[in-house]
Amino acid sequence: MFDTSIDADGIAVIAWNIPDRPVNVMNETTMAGFRDEVEKAIADDAVKGVVIASAKEDFIAGADIDGFLEDLSVEALLPQFLMFDKVGRAMETSGKPFVAAINGHALGGGYETALCCHYRIAADNPKARIGLPEIGLGVLPGGGGTQRIPRMLGLQAGLQMLLDGRKHTVAQAAKMGLVDEVVPPEDLLGRAKRWALDNPDATQPWDRKGFRIPGGDVQSAKGMQLFPAANAMGRERSYGNYPAVQAILSCVYEGCQRHIDVGLRVESKYLVNMIRHPVTKAMVRTGFFEMTKARKLKGRPEGIPKAKIGRLGILGAGMMGAGIASVSAGRGMDCVLMDVDREAAEAGKARAAAPLEKRVKQGRMGEAQMAALLDRIAPTDDYAELEGSDLVIEAVFEDRAIKAEVTKAAEARLGPDAVFASNTSTLPITGLAETSARPAQFIGIHFFSPVEKMPLVEIIRGAETGDAAVALALDYVQAIGKTPIVVNDGRGFFTSRVFATYVMEGVAMLKEGVAPALIENAGKIAGFPVGPLEVVDNTSLGLSLAIRRQWKKDLGDAYAGHPADDVFELFVETLDRPGRKAGKGFYDWPEGGSGGKTKRLWPELGRHFPRAADQPDVEEARRRLLHIQSVEALRCRAENVVTSRADADVGSILGWGFPMYTGGVLSWVGQTGAAEFTDQCNALADRHGPRFAPPDDVAALAA
Numbered sequence: 160m161f162d163t164s165i166d167a168d169g170i171a172v173i174a175w176n177i178p179d180r181p182v183n184v185m186n187e188t189t190m191a192g193f194r195d196e197v198e199k200a201i202a203d204d205a206v207k208g209v210v211i212a213s214a215k216e217d218f219i220a221g222a223d224i225d226g227f228l229e230d231l232s233v234e235a236l237l238p239q240f241l242m243f244d245k246v247g248r249a250m251e252t253s254g255k256p257f258v259a260a261i262n263g264h265a266l267g268g269g270y271e272t273a274l275c276c277h278y279r280i281a282a283d284n285p286k287a288r289i290g291l292p293e294i295g296l297g298v299l300p301g302g303g304g305t306q307r308i309p310r311m312l313g314l315q316a317g318l319q320m321l322l323d324g325r326k327h328t329v330a331q332a333a334k335m336g337l338v339d340e341v342v343p344p345e346d347l348l349g350r351a352k353r354w355a356l357d358n359p360d361a362t363q364p365w366d367r368k369g370f371r372i373p374g375g376d377v378q379s380a381k382g383m384q385l386f387p388a389a390n391a392m393g394r395e396r397s398y399g400n401y402p403a404v405q406a407i408l409s410c411v412y413e414g415c416q417r418h419i420d421v422g423l424r425v426e427s428k429y430l431v432n433m434i435r436h437p438v439t440k441a442m443v444r445t446g447f448f449e450m451t452k453a454r455k456l457k458g459r460p461e462g463i464p465k466a467k468i469g470r471l472g473i474l475g476a477g478m479m480g481a482g483i484a485s486v487s488a489g490r491g492m493d494c495v496l497m498d499v500d501r502e503a504a505e506a507g508k509a510r511a512a513a514p515l516e517k518r519v520k521q522g523r524m525g526e527a528q529m530a531a532l533l534d535r536i537a538p539t540d541d542y543a544e545l546e547g548s549d550l551v552i553e554a555v556f557e558d559r560a561i562k563a564e565v566t567k568a569a570e571a572r573l574g575p576d577a578v579f580a581s582n583t584s585t586l587p588i589t590g591l592a593e594t595s596a597r598p599a600q601f602i603g604i605h606f607f608s609p610v611e612k613m614p615l616v617e618i619i620r621g622a623e624t625g626d627a628a629v630a631l632a633l634d635y636v637q638a639i640g641k642t643p644i645v646v647n648d649g650r651g652f653f654t655s656r657v658f659a660t661y662v663m664e665g666v667a668m669l670k671e672g673v674a675p676a677l678i679e680n681a682g683k684i685a686g687f688p689v690g691p692l693e694v695v696d697n698t699s700l701g702l703s704l705a706i707r708r709q710w711k712k713d714l715g716d717a718y719a720g721h722p723a724d725d726v727f728e729l730f731v732e733t734l735d736r737p738g739r740k741a742g743k744g745f746y747d748w749p750e751g752g753s754g755g756k757t758k759r760l761w762p763e764l765g766r767h768f769p770r771a772a773d774q775p776d777v778e779e780a781r782r783r784l785l786h787i788q789s790v791e792a793l794r795c796r797a798e799n800v801v802t803s804r805a806d807a808d809v810g811s812i813l814g815w816g817f818p819m820y821t822g823g824v825l826s827w828v829g830q831t832g833a834a835e836f837t838d839q840c841n842a843l844a845d846r847h848g849p850r851f852a853p854p855d856d857v858a859a860l861a862a
């Protein structure tokens with residue numbers, strides 16, 4: 160587990176090298192091993208100083224996250240954490256210098272191990288990330304991070320680091336003072352040993368007499384100003400949905416007023432509670448394991464060689480087409496960007512260039528890099544240019560006739576193995592594929608807007624889509640650095656169908672006379688970035704109305720109708736308030752839609768939807784907005800539109816910002832409890848209609 164050696168100068172190197180694991184991780188076994196190595200080095204009189212290093216590419220990737228899913232008791236967990244505190248304090252106070260030689264990733268407990276050292280040297284490794292990302296998993300940096308970081312950086316900078324959970328590059332880490340020195344990789348060990356030899360009396364600042372936290376202690380005037388503000392900001396960001404936020408604030412507030420030994424014990428107790436918390440389990444399962452699996456294409460059909468997309472055709476040079484061209488060219492693909500005439504295609508290329516120019520101005524991209532990327536986008540109006548494409552994605556108007564025309568024209572130019580994809584967000588793939596001469600090679604690749612920013616891509620398998628097309632689409636999505644889910648065909652597929660229920664429910668509440676501000680706040684308190692009424696304004700009420708009308712036309716008598724339908728009709732047809740672009744929808748957008756900050760709910764809403772005497776409390780409204788989406792997701796699961804809980808959870812979090820604390824739209828059912836969820840939905844169905852009625856066997860569907 161550890162490669163330990165002692166050189167002629169008496170410097171011991173303890174190099175982490177955990178067998179059978181891709182990265183060095185900290186669990187009960189590896190921690191006990193580390194404790195033994197540290198104790199041996201401290202006890203050995205021949206050892207003058209100790210370098211903590213790694214024999215793998217990373218330094219230490221932190222706590223073994225596999226263990227977070229186990230159901231361990233307080234009695235099993237607490238001794239482990241207290242043991243680590245003891246090892247860390249032994250390193251700090253043994254009288255021998257300890258140096259961290261950070262060669263690669265030093266994350267979570269890995270970086271906290273480095274914090275127990277008197278000095279931290281990092282190799283100049285562009286891949287390495289350094290930081291305390293625990294909050295992203297619902298836990299707190301419990302290996303001493305909440306105690307050592309504020310004592311090192313000061314309370315304000317420390318809290319910021321603990322609460323934002325960022326992973327920093329080596330250069331950033333050096334700038335922030337997280338590492339003391341950066342050296343070329345080949346010099347790392349030598350330099351670390353030298354430092355140990357030169358600093359035999361090293362101590363930690365907090366063990367020196369008269370130590371004060373830089374910038375002021377907790378009880379200083381500054382500290383007293385900081386905590387109420389930090390509490391309020393934490394609350395504003397988390398609405399109490401993320402218990403780790405409060406736990407971190409408490410650890411720093413309580414622990415940093417006392418000696419570090421007491422502070423570490425305070426931290427360990429909070430950590431035990433966080434690790435056992437259902438929110439942590441949900442966040443770890445979906446946010447770490449399922450997302451990693453999705454990125455690694457765990458569901459890719461087997462036995463099909465990996466595809467490399469060298470040439471990509473994009474039909475339609477609008478916002479979506481330009482975005483697709485930009486991200487694909489950015490990953491080295493030659494893109495043919497086609498539109499009805501050359502001018503429109505050129506305009507599409509200019510659209511792709513605009514955000515890049517901004518990045519260059521901000522210094523986040525080099526001029527040469529931008530030029531090379533744009534060189535790979537060839538605007539054209541000639542289908543002949545598509546020849547040689549491995550994949551063609553159409554992003555033309557949501558109109559079946561236009562899509563049929565471009566499908567035929569493009570397919571005539573494609574080789575036998577090439578795949579044709581539609582980026583439709585509303586039209587079922589199986590229907591579109593009817594116009595294709597090769598339906599097995601016809602697939603849906605649904606991007607989200609803005610393409611450059613949104614991490615998810617929804618791949619839709621039509622009734623006739625073959626495995627080879629699915630594999631190629633997955634390989635493409637991976638190549639552009641996004642996360643895919645694969646779903647089966649259906650109206651609105653998975654993501655648009657489920658997200659629509661959030662929006663529609665908000666509008667239904669408005670119609671019932673629920674106070675508009677309550678609706679919007681309930682959405683935010685539930686954890687969505689934007690309230691449901693604002694979402695409709697942003698995407699346009701006209702679009703919502705058009706989609707509902709299309710569904711009604713397609714489904715005929717089977718169309719169930721929704722209370723929100725009349726509201727869309729009223730706002731678009733009668734009130735002429737079609738949404739943000741027009742400057743008016745459910746909100747007034749004073750600066751023609753651009754000034755989001757100056758918007759306000761339209762004061763006349765109350766005249767059209769008189770306030771009901773009986774207002775729901777905000778918790779009831781929050782639950783309603785979450786449950787309606789989970790019920791729809793359960794139906795998607797029952798209809799096999801989505802084929803696993805993992806896809807539903809990952810798709811909901813990355814696709815439309817379903818809140819992370821839930822673990823995703825199906826995990827939310829489990830977190831509520833399947834029986835409880837069913838009862839609550841039945842009660843909602845009695846009050847608001849059958850759209851809340853859960854399908855049979857909720858527990859099995861959500862499992």
Ligand code: COA
Pocket residue numbers: 181182184217220221222223224225264266267268288292293296298451455
């Ligand atoms: N515990 C358990 N397994 C871990 C792990 C951890 N802390 N960190 C990484 N792994 C595993 C991954 O699951 C993956 O396993 P697989 O190969 O079986 O799929 C493997 O190590 C490699 O990780 P991967 O994410 O594919 O490699 P990468 O080079 O893209 O990223 C890291 C490496 C370390 C940056 C990334 O894995 C990461 O961020 N890990 C979590 C770090 C963290 O949050 N630590 C604090 C824990 S409280």
